[in-house]
Amino acid sequence: MLRRRSTNTPVRALAIEDADIGYGQMTVLRGVGFTIGAGECVGVLGPNGVGKTTLLSCLAGVRGPGRGSVIGLTGDGERVDLTRTGPEARRFAGISFVPEGRRIFPRLTVAETLRFAHEALHRPRAAADEAIEEVYTRFPGLAGRRHVAAGMLSGGEQQMLSLARAMAGGPSVLLVDEPFMGLAPKVVDELIEYFRELRATGVTLVVADESATTIDQLTPERTLDVRDLSAPVGA
Numbered sequence: 334m335l336r337r338r339s340t341n342t343p344v345r346a347l348a349i350e351d352a353d354i355g356y357g358q359m360t361v362l363r364g365v366g367f368t369i370g371a372g373e374c375v376g377v378l379g380p381n382g383v384g385k386t387t388l389l390s391c392l393a394g395v396r397g398p399g400r401g402s403v404i405g406l407t408g409d410g411e412r413v414d415l416t417r418t419g420p421e422a423r424r425f426a427g428i429s430f431v432p433e434g435r436r437i438f439p440r441l442t443v444a445e446t447l448r449f450a451h452e453a454l455h456r457p458r459a460a461a462d463e464a465i466e467e468v469y470t471r472f473p474g475l476a477g478r479r480h481v482a483a484g485m486l487s488g489g490e491q492q493m494l495s496l497a498r499a500m501a502g503g504p505s506v507l508l509v510d511e512p513f514m515g516l517a518p519k520v521v522d523e524l525i526e527y528f529r530e531l532r533a534t535g536v537t538l539v540v541a542d543e544s545a546t547t548i549d550q551l552t553p554e555r556t557l558d559v560r561d562l563s564a565p566v567g568a
């Protein structure tokens with residue numbers, strides 16, 4: 334039975350049910366249905382343009398399905414209909430999204446970026462300060478650049494900042510779209526290590542990438558090829 338969200342228990346698992354997803358009249362993915370279990374790491378694969386971003390945007394609430402449902406499952410086993418909720422409501426439900434291309438605000442400093450992430454979640458100042466200090470401990474490179482405008486950071490530092498921002502408030506589900514793009518192999522290794530650490534904390538992790546080799550390094554429970562998820566469009 335589907336119930337309205339009545340508790341503050343975060344969503345830990347996701348299901349997408351018979352969803353058509355696209356842009357206006359154009360359907361990109363048709364009849365998509367799968368589940369992501371609590372604490373699972375799922376790799377979303379597929380070449381350029383098949384719909385990885387489209388799919389993650391739908392899970393994140395950036396883009397609603399034209400048909401079908403997006404369902405969250407809390408740690409208490411409550412089913413929550415997320416279909417018509419946007420990214421902000423999903424963020425409060427525990428689902429955080431790191432979009433492709435990092436989308437940082439170039440003029441905000443590292444410190445301001447992290448502070449605003451906590452303010453957007455109405456986090457108490459002391460808790461935010463503590464969490465931001467933890468970010469600086471985990472990413473010493475960001476600590477040294479806390480008063481630098483985010484637009485001046487390297488691509489790797491921007492990706493770390495984007496991830497740290499998404500982790501504000503301790504989401505239980507993290508959706509990450511093509512985080513390795515354009516990064517040096519050493520930085521890719523650092524990111525993979527960070528994702529492994531997140532997994533160990535029980536975070537449900539969904540990472541999209543074109544490279545199965547890179548995704549395999551996350552040792553995901555499952556990989557989903559977007560081409561296998563969609564019924565033929567136009568059929």
Ligand SMILES: Nc1ncnc2c1ncn2[C@@H]1O[C@H](COP(=O)(O)OP(=O)(O)OP(=O)(O)O)[C@@H](O)[C@H]1O
Binds near residue numbers: 359379388
């Ligand atoms: N805002 C948009 N409006 C219309 N069509 C779009 C829009 N964004 C993406 N598309 C189209 O939707 C399809 C899927 O694109 P999507 O970005 O989801 O693919 P992707 O697998 O994430 O590829 P990439 O690796 O390039 O990000 C493509 O045909 C693309 O042209």
